[in-house]
Amino acid sequence: MEGARRSYGLQSPGTRGVAGAKRYGMVIDLRKCIGCMSCAVACKTEFGVPLGSWRTWVKVSDKGRFPNTRRVFMPRLCNHCDYPVCVRNCPTQATYKHKEGFVLQRYNRCIGCRTCMVACPYNARHLLPAKRTDNNLPHMVVDKCTFCVHRVKKGIVPSCVQACVGGARIFGDLNDPKSEVAVLASKERLTVLKPELGTSPSVSYIGGDWEIMDEPHSYTNRTEQLKEEFNDYKRNHEGDAFADIVEGEPTMPQIGEHAIGFLKTIPHKAADVLKAFRIFLFG
Amino acid sequence: MEESVVTFNVFHHVAWGTTISVYFWLVGASAGSFVISSFGWVFGIKRYKPLALTASVTAIGMLLLVPILLTWDLGKPVRFIYLLLPGFWHATGPMSWGTVLICSYPMAMGVYTYFVIKNDIFWARATGIIAIVLALSTHWYTGVVMELNPGRFLNHTALAPLLFLTGAFISGIGLLVLILTMQNLVVAAEKRIDWKLLIEMAQYMMYGLVFDAFLLFLEFMQSIYGSMNVVLGHEAVLMGVFKFPYFWLEIVIGLIIPFLILVSPLKRNIYAVVAASFMVCIGVYGMRVWWVMGGQYLQSFY
Ligand code: SF4
Ligand code: SF4
Numbered sequence: 001m002e003g004a005r006r007s008y009g010l011q012s013p014g015t016r017g018v019a020g021a022k023r024y025g026m027v028i029d030l031r032k033c034i035g036c037m038s039c040a041v042a043c044k045t046e047f048g049v050p051l052g053s054w055r056t057w058v059k060v061s062d063k064g065r066f067p068n069t070r071r072v073f074m075p076r077l078c079n080h081c082d083y084p085v086c087v088r089n090c091p092t093q094a095t096y097k098h099k100e101g102f103v104l105q106r107y108n109r110c111i112g113c114r115t116c117m118v119a120c121p122y123n124a125r126h127l128l129p130a131k132r133t134d135n136n137l138p139h140m141v142v143d144k145c146t147f148c149v150h151r152v153k154k155g156i157v158p159s160c161v162q163a164c165v166g167g168a169r170i171f172g173d174l175n176d177p178k179s180e181v182a183v184l185a186s187k188e189r190l191t192v193l194k195p196e197l198g199t200s201p202s203v204s205y206i207g208g209d210w211e212i213m214d215e216p217h218s219y220t221n222r223t224e225q226l227k228e229e230f231n232d233y234k235r236n237h238e239g240d241a242f243a244d245i246v247e248g249e250p251t252m253p254q255i256g257e258h259a260i261g262f263l264k265t266i267p268h269k270a271a272d273v274l275k276a277f278r279i280f281l282f283g
Numbered sequence: 284m285e286e287s288v289v290t291f292n293v294f295h296h297v298a299w300g301t302t303i304s305v306y307f308w309l310v311g312a313s314a315g316s317f318v319i320s321s322f323g324w325v326f327g328i329k330r331y332k333p334l335a336l337t338a339s340v341t342a343i344g345m346l347l348l349v350p351i352l353l354t355w356d357l358g359k360p361v362r363f364i365y366l367l368l369p370g371f372w373h374a375t376g377p378m379s380w381g382t383v384l385i386c387s388y389p390m391a392m393g394v395y396t397y398f399v400i401k402n403d404i405f406w407a408r409a410t411g412i413i414a415i416v417l418a419l420s421t422h423w424y425t426g427v428v429m430e431l432n433p434g435r436f437l438n439h440t441a442l443a444p445l446l447f448l449t450g451a452f453i454s455g456i457g458l459l460v461l462i463l464t465m466q467n468l469v470v471a472a473e474k475r476i477d478w479k480l481l482i483e484m485a486q487y488m489m490y491g492l493v494f495d496a497f498l499l500f501l502e503f504m505q506s507i508y509g510s511m512n513v514v515l516g517h518e519a520v521l522m523g524v525f526k527f528p529y530f531w532l533e534i535v536i537g538l539i540i541p542f543l544i545l546v547s548p549l550k551r552n553i554y555a556v557v558a559a560s561f562m563v564c565i566g567v568y569g570m571r572v573w574w575v576m577g578g579q580y581l582q583s584f585y
Contacts, residue, residue: 052294060291072287085433091378092371109371111362115378117298121434123585127298130358140358197433211287216511219519219584221288230584233294241356243300243576244583251527255572258301262356269360276361 015099016082016174024101024147025174025202026161027184028075030209032168035060035073042163046148048137052237053126055145056160061212061221072209075169077160078103078124078145079193079201086116086125086144094142101174101202102147110141117142121197130268147171174202241265297579302356304571306349307425308454310385311447311567313345314422315455317392318415319484324399325411334463334476339396341462342418342455346389353385377431381424388417422451429574436512437520438578440505446498446570453491454567456484457560464557478553485556488563489545492538499534516581525577528569537566 015021035058043049043056056077063070080103087095087103094109095116117125125144132139148158152171156162161171172181190204193213211217222230227247234244241262245254320338323331354360365371366382373379391414398407426444433439460481467475506517521529541559549555 054293057293058291059289059293061287061289063287071290085431088375089377089431091373091376091382092365093373109365111365112358113356113378114298115376115428117296118435118579119432121432121582123295123582126296127358194434199433209287212289214511215582215585216515217286218289218292219515219581221286222292222584223288223290226289226292230294237296241300241302241358243297243579245297245524245576245580247524251525251572255301255304255528255576259305262300262302265358266355269355269358272359273361 015101018175021175022100022173023175023202024152024172025080025181025185025204026077026147026158027170027181027188027190028203028205029168029170029184029188030073030205030207032166033058033073033075034166034168035071036165038163038165039075039160039169042159043145046159047143048132048134049143050129050132052233053128053143055124055126055143059212059218061209063209063211072212074205074208074212075160076122076124077203078120078147079122079199079203080145080147082200082202083198085119085121085197085199089115089119091115095144098149102149102152103144104146104149105142105144107138107141107143112140112142114142121194121199130265292584295583295585297576297583299575299579301572302352304568304575306352306356307447307571307575308568309345309349309352310425311422311451311571312454312458312564313342313349314418314448314451315453315457316345316459317342317418317455318452319456319459320399321411321415324395324404324407325415330477330480334459334480335399336396337463337466337476338459339392339399341459343389343392343396345458346385346392349385377424377428381421381428384417384421384424388414388421391417419448422448429578432578434582435578436510436581437506437516438574440502442498442502443574446495446502447574449491449495449498450567450570453488453495453563456488456491457563457567460484460488460557460560461564464553482551482553482556485545485550485559488560489542489550492542492545492563496538496542499538512581516577520577520580521573524580525573528572529577532569533566533573536562537569541566 016023037058040054040057047055049055056075059074059076061072063072080101084097084103087097091113092109092111094106095103097103112127114127117127125142128139128141128143130140151158157171161169170181170184172179174182174185176182184206185204188206190206191208191213192201192204194215211221231246234246237244241258243258245251316338319331320335320342322328323335354363357363366379391410395407395410395414398410423444426447429438430440430443463476463481506513541562544550544555544559
């Protein structure tokens, strides 16, 4: 059952259960996920997702103590929320909710303000870097999972679903009662991430473990190694005005470094302004 | 029960940084100085008239830096134009409203300043009222931009705009005291602003500090009785990685010490008042820092 239908800005009202309409969604059966990360790799290759950014990834946690242990996996991606905060907050209508369920990004409108990244509760968005291996690809705009809309429109499942070894990712039209995803959605016990935020995700999980799904837990119960890797990531990033603070190091000098980092990006931004003026004046 | 440990996850960036916090500080200080500027011309408190011009020029100056910072923060600066085009403007995005305010507020301030220079009482008052509403709204919106992110627990509070406005009021006065002091040191004796006026302004700042402390207390209470996210936000973010901007800058340097100065007999000493103003300005910057970056910090681990 859906709650009251709300609609904000560029968000087409929910089509879940509406006769004749399609509503795409994904169910992830965590009992079948073996943590091979094929989905993450398939996605990276499908879109050439840059180093340090992810459209989908797999989080891993270890439970219990020997001999009663279990390794738990949780594939993550954009939830294609029915009430997406990212869409509401975008100032240029660059991101929108498609009536068939996709939350999509329009690069030609995105100004790279990163409001949507701040708004998304699931870290599902990233800023494409200024320099890419192929500079014809979009850069300095925000990008996210598209549920492989280009494939779905041709009747093929998303890349991650196709690559999934364990058959854990099931994608399809939730409005089609015969589709595998609709059958699972009706028969299984499903959970979603952060249901309390009212985003109403289109990605749900079977067999979720609360600890790996919990935000405070993800912070407090990281392994030491993960902490170090995280800090390295934050120390080493190159980018435009990101504000990562490394734990255990004094904050204010780091903020000073961000300011210097920001100043360092001025040459390429200035080049961009000059290019825009050149095109404006001389075509 | 043995708790599980997260052994692998990917990493995410905190998207808004120093530039945005500097911008919030500038907009706040601008709105605050503008409020003081309007005391004389809009609210009719005559003794404030002499400093109106300096105050509104300070406000305009602060605000002129803002578009530069913001457009450069976009990465490809020219794209800021999209924010102003009707086909792009998105009414549910707080930033869309912010753009309208950031564009209209300096214009209104400019017109007001023109009438102040012309000494036209009626029009200065009329345009002053419009400008003051825009000044407050411009800063109100910065709070709203942070607030309307339900996933950022430290920011998602209805007190956000109020905290931002109080910060604006006190940092605006603080900045103005500093600027007027410098002005007094360079101009001829007969053009100086009465030191007593600066001391009086600092007393308004003191009331602002009390209100700020009250709001902070409300937030603190909510955070320690809140959901695990907020509790952790308090423990690991505010009293953890962001302890320096939150506790030392905002609370100790920006609130407690200036408050003690401004209630003790030192409040009649202009040197002490200037020092307190300086500390308040820094303290409010500390608040801007943790509001922008601290709210996003925890979630970048999710
Ligand atoms: S998961 Fe994030 S990016 Fe995806 S639709 Fe929801 S709010 Fe938007
Ligand atoms: S970064 Fe792009 S998509 Fe995101 S809010 Fe800004 S303009 Fe919209």
